[in-house]
Amino acid sequence: MKRKVDGMIYWSPAPIETNRLTNENSQRNLLQPKLEQLYDTRAVETTAYALLVYLIRDGINIDQEKMVLWLNTMRLHDGGFITTTDTLVALRALVEYSYRARLRDITDMRVSIEATASELDSTIGINNATLARTRILPFENVWGHLNVIGNGAGQAVVQLDVNYGVDTQNGIKRPPAKSFELSVREDFQRFRNKSIGIVDVCAKWLFLDEAPQSGSAVLEIENPTGYVLYQPEGDAVVHAARAGRAPQLRDVIGGHAYGHERATTWFFDYIPGNETLCFNYTIRRWFPVANMTKYRRALLYEQFQPELFEMQMVNSTVLHVLNICEVCGSYQCPYCPFYSSSGLASASAALLAMGAAVALWLGPR
Structure with a gap:
């Protein structure tokens, strides 16, 4: 079923929400990460096939641009979408769109990326010579905001990959x-x-x-x-x-x-x-x-x-x-009673018995 959300177009058996926006200080919107939703894979694959059909039949118009914008909100992996099949179809559709829209000829932009809580402050130039080059900017401190400002002509994708661990079931x-x-x-x-x-x-x-x-x-x-x-x-x-x-x-x-x-x-x-x-x-x-x-x-x-x-x-x-x-299991761990402790009496008895045996063996014959 053809659906619309936030001015974008997609096909899905059920509605799919885009990335949430939060407004913390009433000055700028903060884009939140995308969470998994039912029928994500089907929606990406179906919309990609629809984009291919529209491109072949109608060429480039505003509806195709809305499909491209929606597809790029569905990326869950670095360079990919949900899984293998939908990624192949979506990338094929996006490449076809870039050829027909002649993006290589018009792309000339500068993208500034700044992390407020670290020393990351980089400006990347993208033109027809560097269009296919992937730029990766690692940074350690994840506190604060990531500001992205683009100037120029063309289209580019900025993707933030975040990993974190939790220690509760909730x-x-x-x-x-x-x-x-x-x-x-x-x-x-x-x-x-x-x-x-x-x-x-x-x-x-x-x-x-x-x-x-x-x-x-x-x-x-x-x-x-x-x-x-x-x-x-x-x-x-x-x-x-x-x-x-x-x-x-x-x-x-x-x-x-x-x-x-x-x-x-x-x-x-x-x-x-x-x-x-x-x-x-x-x-x-x-x-x-x-x-x-x-x-x-x-x-x-x-x-x-x-x-x-x-x-x-x-x-x-x-x-x-x-x-x-306990891991080493060594007698050289002096404060590890699990391995170091032994009964003193039994150890002494064992030594006395061994000494007597040796004395008998070495005694006069």
Whole structure:
């Protein structure tokens, strides 16, 4: 269905709100980040196809510009949109628009970017020679405002990527519709210094009004610092699951050799809606780390419709309170009673028995 919002045009099964604006001091509007909404992926892909049709049939007019403006408000990734398919179609439509609007010929602008809480103050020149060059400006201090001022002719995209962590269940992102049920439980108690952990995972599709089961799904579980899933063990879990209780499990990436030691990523053909899918796997300590963060993230989402997701906080108090003496397991830790303490009487008896044995062996023959 064709829809309009804030002077822009898009197609979507349901209304989609653009980025919110807040006015803190009645002098300038502050653009807020975009949150996931239902049918984001479908709206981007459908609008991109509509833009291509309009460009082929009618050329450039005000409606096409309104579609382009709306598409650029939907970017959730650096250089991309929601997921793979809609990004390909949207980029194709935008490139076609730039050719037909002859943006390369008229683009000549200067963009000033200033962060009020850091030393970032940069002016970027964009012309037909530098049009396709991506400029990245990193800055550490995220307090305050980011001011962007553009002068000249042409069109450009400025995108701010922000990452942050939370330590409460109330602080995590909420999906626009309750799509999945997800449970992640860890057991480190079976092993003395918590060097091995058993992770139990259960998932179920809940959005039955949309479909009886999900599409292709991805599960990302952050590993505790220093722990990884050894890739051959992960492959064995996949093979066993496909032949047993979880035939929907397709693949896993988790081995240190693959550069994915910070998280274990599981891929599913689908998540069933009529039963709960469960499996478990083993993570092992590769590096001695103690006093780790208490909370980590587990995220389950549809691969080609990621606005349908479920995020959970994994509580790792047992690793948070783990001290370095327990991790090392060494007798050289003098203040670690878990390993250093030993019964004095039993130790003395053992030494006396050893001494007597040696004396008998070395005695006169």
